[in-house]
Amino acid sequence: LIDLEDGSVLQSDRIDGEDLYAMVDGLTEVVRRDLDVDPSDDLAVTQQTSSSLEAYQAYLSGVDALNGLNFGEAAKAFEAAVKVDPSFGKAYYKLAISRWWEGSIENFKGDRHMGTPSDALKQILDGNAKAPRKDRLLAEAFLQLVESRPAEARPLFEKVVKLYPDEKEAHYGLGEARFHSGLTRDEQMA
Numbered sequence: 001l002i003d004l005e006d007g008s009v010l011q012s013d014r015i016d017g018e019d020l021y022a023m024v025d026g027l028t029e030v031v032r033r034d035l036d037v038d039p040s041d042d043l044a045v046t047q048q049t050s051s052s053l054e055a056y057q058a059y060l061s062g063v064d065a066l067n068g069l070n071f072g073e074a075a076k077a078f079e080a081a082v083k084v085d086p087s088f089g090k091a092y093y094k095l096a097i098s099r100w101w102e103g104s105i106e107n108f109k110g111d112r113h114m115g116t117p118s119d120a121l122k123q124i125l126d127g128n129a130k131a132p133r134k135d136r137l138l139a140e141a142f143l144q145l146v147e148s149r150p151a152e153a154r155p156l157f158e159k160v161v162k163l164y165p166d167e168k169e170a171h172y173g174l175g176e177a178r179f180h181s182g183l184t185r186d187e188q189m190a
Helices: 020-035 053-067 071-084 089-109 117-125 133-146 150-163 168-180 185-189
Strands: none
Touching: 053 071, 053 089, 071 089, 071 117, 089 117, 089 133, 117 133, 133 150, 133 168, 150 168
């Protein structure tokens, strides 16, 4: 731990091991203990991602495709990730986002896409997939949005933004909820 004002080292710890996730979890626990941070509502790194390299590689491929706005390709990659690891919550969340955007585009073409965003989000909310509190809250808010209930989504996104002000997807979702809820500009800015 480093003092940001003068750069001095306040404390230093070392974790050894062969399992990267377990080492990160161990180091995280040491830092939380030293900073007196309550870990009660967060999952260990090993519980936030997949222990399957194949599932994680598919997830990363999906993230790349999603960032490149290739929503169908992204959805296929995330589907592959959850097929290998059905408890991979982050992959279900990104699958929902990919399906939502893919569906928005496909609806304009008159085509149908496989699966729904709601199906993927419900895997997280029903407890079938591992997800930290932030991801569960985002899934709950996005479920309202993808099921065309933006007025119900708005307070949920506001809660996520308040708890996690650096979470860009929460800000994006809040903007979508405000835009689609039919509020006036003054009400949206409130």
